[in-house]
Amino acid sequence: xxxxxxxxxxxxxxxxxxxxxxxxxxxxxxxxxxxxxxxxxxxxxxxxxxxxxxxxxxxxxxxxxxxxxxxxxxxxxxxxxxxxxxxxxxxxxxxxxxxxxxxxxxxxxxxxxxxxxxxxxxxxxxxxxxxxxxxxxxxxxxxxxxxxxxxxxxxxxxxxxxxxxxxxxxxxxxxxxxxxxxxxxxxxxxxxxxxxxxxxxxxxxxxxxxxxxxxxxxxxxxxxxxxxxxxxxxxxxxxxxxxxxxxxxxxxxxxxxxxxxxxxxxxxxxxxxx
Numbered sequence: 001x002x003x004x005x006x007x008x009x010x011x012x013x014x015x016x017x018x019x020x021x022x023x024x025x026x027x028x029x030x031x032x033x034x035x036x037x038x039x040x041x042x043x044x045x046x047x048x049x050x051x052x053x054x055x056x057x058x059x060x061x062x063x064x065x066x067x068x069x070x071x072x073x074x075x076x077x078x079x080x081x082x083x084x085x086x087x088x089x090x091x092x093x094x095x096x097x098x099x100x101x102x103x104x105x106x107x108x109x110x111x112x113x114x115x116x117x118x119x120x121x122x123x124x125x126x127x128x129x130x131x132x133x134x135x136x137x138x139x140x141x142x143x144x145x146x147x148x149x150x151x152x153x154x155x156x157x158x159x160x161x162x163x164x165x166x167x168x169x170x171x172x173x174x175x176x177x178x179x180x181x182x183x184x185x186x187x188x189x190x191x192x193x194x195x196x197x198x199x200x201x202x203x204x205x206x207x208x209x210x211x212x213x214x215x216x217x218x219x220x221x222x223x224x225x226x227x228x229x230x231x232x233x234x235x236x237x238x239x240x241x242x243x244x245x246x247x248x249x250x251x252x253x254x255x256x257x258x259x260x261x262x263x264x265x266x267x268x269x270x271x272x273x274x
Contacts, residue, residue: 172203
């Protein structure tokens with residue numbers, strides 16, 4: 001199995017690291033993953049592991065299948081007509097098909113590129129999934145909402161207007177609200193699909209800081225075209241490249257001008273150009 005290669009973090013600003021969990025046991029792994037769209041292959045032979053307590057970035061040119069890969073990991077691919085996936089994906093050593101889809105998505109949360117809001121208030125949006133999956137008193141929910149909104153840097157901005165429609169928030173605030181909704185369930189793995197590409201610098205910094213600080217509680221798989229971001233947050237990287245029109249893993253080294261592997265250099269250059 002191809003394990004991700006560790007990225008250099010020499011360019012990252014120094015931060016107080018969170019306590020790290022064991023990295024030797026994968027929390028999530030894929031073996032022989034293949035995906036077809038209406039019979040046409042779009043991903044082929046993808047093997048990779050997500051070490052426990054780590055941040056793995058997925059990079060590569062547009063159209064290579066990065067978002068599709070993420071959707072395979074929590075079975076969202078099953079909701080897309082015409083897509084068919086084959087291969088083995090394991091969470092904590094067990095097949096992701098051993099649990100029902102809702103239970104799996106409680107354990108593997110996802111933050112999309114664009115904020116996904118539901119009708120209703122800010123508070124309703126934070127609790128949308130949690131109230132359907134778990135029970136708690138109003139006082140307990142109120143405490144949890146405050147804690148998670150504080151963690152994503154929103155409490156001071158929205159704490160006095162939780163009853164207002166979530167749609168009144170800025171895009172950056174909406175994305176942090178969606179992240180709060182995911183984190184409220186305390187998933188084992190969080191998938192992120194270009195989570196900061198449309199955000200203001202403040203919201204991007206909050207999300208990156210939160211990713212780094214939560215590695216003792218979750219593992220993260222982050223699709224990004226931003227190689228500077230990958231170097232700031234990632235412990236490892238998965239590079240996808242197109243071969244005969246199909247996405248495959250490419251050798252991946254530190255995305256630094258001095259890297260030697262031509263295949264990886266081409267992938268990194270393509271990703272940076274997109």
